Amino acid sequence: MATIATPAGSFRARRRAIIRLREAPIFLFLFACAALSIVTTVGIVLVLFEETYKFFEEVSFIDFITGTKWTPLFTSKQFGVLPLFNATLMIALGSLVLALPLGVLAAIFLSEYAPPGVRAIVKPVLEILAGIPTVVYGYFALLFIAPEILRPFGQNTAFSAASASVAMGIMILPLVASLSEDAMRAVPQSLREGAYGLGATKFEVATKVVVPGAFSGIVAAVILAASRAIGETMIVVIAAGNQPTLSWNPFDAMQAMTAYIVQVSLGDTPRNTIEYSTIFAIGALLFVATLILNIFAQWLLARFREVYD
Numbered sequence: 001m002a003t004i005a006t007p008a009g010s011f012r013a014r015r016r017a018i019i020r021l022r023e024a025p026i027f028l029f030l031f032a033c034a035a036l037s038i039v040t041t042v043g044i045v046l047v048l049f050e051e052t053y054k055f056f057e058e059v060s061f062i063d064f065i066t067g068t069k070w071t072p073l074f075t076s077k078q079f080g081v082l083p084l085f086n087a088t089l090m091i092a093l094g095s096l097v098l099a100l101p102l103g104v105l106a107a108i109f110l111s112e113y114a115p116p117g118v119r120a121i122v123k124p125v126l127e128i129l130a131g132i133p134t135v136v137y138g139y140f141a142l143l144f145i146a147p148e149i150l151r152p153f154g155q156n157t158a159f160s161a162a163s164a165s166v167a168m169g170i171m172i173l174p175l176v177a178s179l180s181e182d183a184m185r186a187v188p189q190s191l192r193e194g195a196y197g198l199g200a201t202k203f204e205v206a207t208k209v210v211v212p213g214a215f216s217g218i219v220a221a222v223i224l225a226a227s228r229a230i231g232e233t234m235i236v237v238i239a240a241g242n243q244p245t246l247s248w249n250p251f252d253a254m255q256a257m258t259a260y261i262v263q264v265s266l267g268d269t270p271r272n273t274i275e276y277s278t279i280f281a282i283g284a285l286l287f288v289a290t291l292i293l294n295i296f297a298q299w300l301l302a303r304f305r306e307v308y309d
Contacts, residue, residue, distance in 0.1 A: 064281065065081065087256045098165065102176075107180035110181045113202070129173060159243075176221050176222060184211070227294070237258070
């Protein structure tokens with residue numbers, strides 16, 4: 001039996017149609033914004049790997065990955081990326097060794113110990129470090145960290161991986177501290193009260209309840225800081241030394257992958273040459289490294305994620 005539309009029902013249907021018509025431009029605008037970000041990412045990847053493919057048409061991939069000499073701008077050209085990769089990894093890990101414990105400890109203080117008035121002052125001051133230009137950190141490493149802090153430990157020059165690591169650790173410290181503190185404050189207060197009810201001290205609550213409860217957020221902060229450290233440019237350009245040497249001594253001058261990209265991108269290297277193509281090969285390696293790091297982070301977060309009601 002056919003239904004007869006009532007005046008009220010037809011009015012609601014017309015109203016819904018008018019609302020959908022008015023929202024259509026908003027939907028299209030938001031869709032265009034999302035599509036633009038996807039198209040931009042795809043375009044970057046296509047250009048990057050197209051130029052990288054041209055590079056590997058002339059250079060063996062095995063030699064690129066396993067070679068220990070990097071001299072593409074010299075007469076005797078060698079394309080072993082291990083010195084650049086080693087420097088990038090050493091500087092990034094060194095910065096995390098400094099930023100991770102200090103950042104987590106600062107987050108524990110702000111979340112569990114600091115009075116509200118102290119937290120309202122300390123946290124913004126700490127986050128000011130994140131707003132300092134990285135070129136300032138580079139010259140800070142060159143003029144203060146190397147001669148004043150690292151010289152007693154055996155550094156004899158102004159340029160080294162260690163000074164770049166210390167400066168980068170200071171740079172990413174607010175990132176680790178702020179995000180970790182937000183994750184700790186998201187842990188329900190009922191868990192703290194239950195631990196206190198069982199006789200736990202404030203330190204035991206912080207280390208055995210709050211930190212494990214916020215573990216996924218802390219991991220996310222560390223992975224984000226590691227990605228920032230791997231892709232950092234100005235600090236390693238100024239403080240690391242720009243010498244592609246394969247060394248395990250952190251007090252030696254080194255050249256990171258991003259520093260080499262800056263060196264070639266200054267305009268002295270002709271386009272459509274093997275020397276110019278090296279920056280795309282290095283960029284592709286950086287892209288793959290950060291992609292693997294993010295995939296690992298997603299797996300780790302899914303494995304240890306805590307969800308509270």
